[in-house]
Amino acid sequence: MSVASSLRRYAASRFLNVHASPKSFRNRSAVAIRLQHVAPPPLNSSNGKAACTPALKPGISDDTYFPPNENILFWRHFVTPQRPTETAARLRRHVDHVFYTSRKNPSSILYWLHAFARLAFFNNVFSSLGHTFLAMRLYDAPLSTRLLAFPINHADELLHVFKQDYDNIRTGTYNMPWDVSLTHRQSSPFFILRQILALAAEAPRVLSKTVEKESSNSNWLHSKLFPHYYSQTFHHQTDGWLSSSSADVYEVSTESLFRGTQDAMQRTVLKAISLFVQSYHRNQSKLTMLDLGAGTGRFSTFVRDNWPHAHYILADLSPFYLQKARENMSYWQRKRASSHLGPGSVRFMQANAEDLPLEKGSVDILYAVYLFHELPPHARQKVVLEAARILRPGGLFIIADSVQFGDRLHRDSALGNFERLNEPWFSSFIELDLGKLVCKDGMFTPYVKEVASMTKMLSFRRLGV
Numbered sequence: 001m002s003v004a005s006s007l008r009r010y011a012a013s014r015f016l017n018v019h020a021s022p023k024s025f026r027n028r029s030a031v032a033i034r035l036q037h038v039a040p041p042p043l044n045s046s047n048g049k050a051a052c053t054p055a056l057k058p059g060i061s062d063d064t065y066f067p068p069n070e071n072i073l074f075w076r077h078f079v080t081p082q083r084p085t086e087t088a089a090r091l092r093r094h095v096d097h098v099f100y101t102s103r104k105n106p107s108s109i110l111y112w113l114h115a116f117a118r119l120a121f122f123n124n125v126f127s128s129l130g131h132t133f134l135a136m137r138l139y140d141a142p143l144s145t146r147l148l149a150f151p152i153n154h155a156d157e158l159l160h161v162f163k164q165d166y167d168n169i170r171t172g173t174y175n176m177p178w179d180v181s182l183t184h185r186q187s188s189p190f191f192i193l194r195q196i197l198a199l200a201a202e203a204p205r206v207l208s209k210t211v212e213k214e215s216s217n218s219n220w221l222h223s224k225l226f227p228h229y230y231s232q233t234f235h236h237q238t239d240g241w242l243s244s245s246s247a248d249v250y251e252v253s254t255e256s257l258f259r260g261t262q263d264a265m266q267r268t269v270l271k272a273i274s275l276f277v278q279s280y281h282r283n284q285s286k287l288t289m290l291d292l293g294a295g296t297g298r299f300s301t302f303v304r305d306n307w308p309h310a311h312y313i314l315a316d317l318s319p320f321y322l323q324k325a326r327e328n329m330s331y332w333q334r335k336r337a338s339s340h341l342g343p344g345s346v347r348f349m350q351a352n353a354e355d356l357p358l359e360k361g362s363v364d365i366l367y368a369v370y371l372f373h374e375l376p377p378h379a380r381q382k383v384v385l386e387a388a389r390i391l392r393p394g395g396l397f398i399i400a401d402s403v404q405f406g407d408r409l410h411r412d413s414a415l416g417n418f419e420r421l422n423e424p425w426f427s428s429f430i431e432l433d434l435g436k437l438v439c440k441d442g443m444f445t446p447y448v449k450e451v452a453s454m455t456k457m458l459s460f461r462r463l464g465v
């Protein structure tokens with residue numbers, strides 16, 4: 001038996017042990033369906049674009065640096081159910097799991113309410129229609145076949161992301177997300193309406209084919225800080241990164257793209273930080289964390305909520321996104337002030353990730369979330385060198401970004417299509433061996449890897465004394 005098939009069997013058995021409710025253990029067909037989650041794809045499943053051999057796929061090359069574990073193998077072989085009966089059986093198991101955890105731990109009820117509310121908001125009829133148009137643009141398929149973009153087919157995958165997130169909360173790896181609170185503005189009908197209107201105004205443009213013929217540069221604002229690639233209207237967003245309306249609609253558009261799971265997928269980063277802090281840095285008030293390409297800073301509110309005594313720098317090139325990040329941090333501070341606020345601090349910095357105005361060895365943890373796929377190859381190399389310069393020896397470098405070829409074998413053939421959403425360097429990203437890029441000069445050593453649906457997180461420790 002090959003090593004790969006032993007690992008698959010191991011993952012299958014672990015998955016059965018960990019996830020099946022006692023009832024489903026008695027149910028043979030449930031077990032059979034469950035095993036299909038981890039069944040390897042046929043060897044000829046990659047067609048056209050993903051024609052690189054498995055050995056060259058970065059998701060597989062990662063195994064050299066990060067020994068494949070249950071999580072990595074589960075997502076690598078995850079298959080969307082094809083038949084309604086299969087979909088129904090998988091959904092029944094999720095419902096069992098939600099009831100089981102809610103009975104065992106009543107505080108989880110709030111988490112599941114929050115998760116289902118997000119799923120309902122980001123998978124309603126309008127957003128599903130949006131996904132159908134998006135699928136038509138990305139895959140050139142006729143409308144009839146794209147009605148598959150309707151949410152029920154994806155529900156199993158989406159619920160797995162929340163399950164994975166909840167497992168980390170249950171085991172104390174990180175806290176319950178602070179935005180589950182019913183007093184958070186995202187539960188307010190006015191806030192929801194504003195988000196819907198912003199999205200409704202932006203979506204037709206992003207989804208229309210004619211936009212491709214327009215100039216893909218938003219160069220109304222010039223600055224010596226901006227590298228040439230920065231003025232692209234990434235994702236066909238109006239004004240690219242360079243307006244407050246773009247910053248206003250960013251969170252709701254990207255969450256819509258990921259059908260409500262973006263926050264939960266990004267929280268894989270919290271897992272690496274948590275392991276690192278528990279192992280090496282119990283005194284968080286001595287920690288400096290840098291969010292590189294922080295965007296609207298929403299993710300950093302989750303980090304800060306877990307380590308409120310640490311010091312934060314949120315760096316980005318867009319002054320508009322930084323302004324939004326400042327608002328998000330102030331909102332977090334107002335909401336959590338009495339119970340949670342530590343002596344930590346936060347600074348905002350307009351800076352190019354390739355050339356940061358920070359002292360050598362001045363940062364303990366650096367996380368770059370969804371930044372690397374926006375950078376051309378030469379910029380990625382420079383950012384890695386900058387990370388090596390500013391991180392203290394022993395410090396943690398985290399890259400969380402799109403999955404790459406080999407991380408989701410059944411998605412490989414379509415992954416490259418995202419480039420059509422004006423992602424000029426996406427193709428070069430999904431075939432990049434990140435482990436090699438980061439570790440090749442002996443400056444970093446691999447730490448942990450975690451996958452959640454369409455996001456993967458790789459982390460590395462800075463070597464040296």
Ligand SMILES: C[S@@+](CC[C@H](N)C(=O)[O-])C[C@H]1O[C@@H](n2cnc3c(N)ncnc32)[C@H](O)[C@@H]1O
Pocket residue numbers: 227230241292293294295296297298299315316317318321351352353354368369370371374
């Ligand atoms: C896809 S967004 C991700 C934002 C945020 N990290 C998140 O996950 O929500 C990429 C961000 O990187 C910023 N960015 C792109 N190139 C950059 C560079 N060279 N230096 C600093 N920031 C950059 C953009 O302004 C944008 O805010």
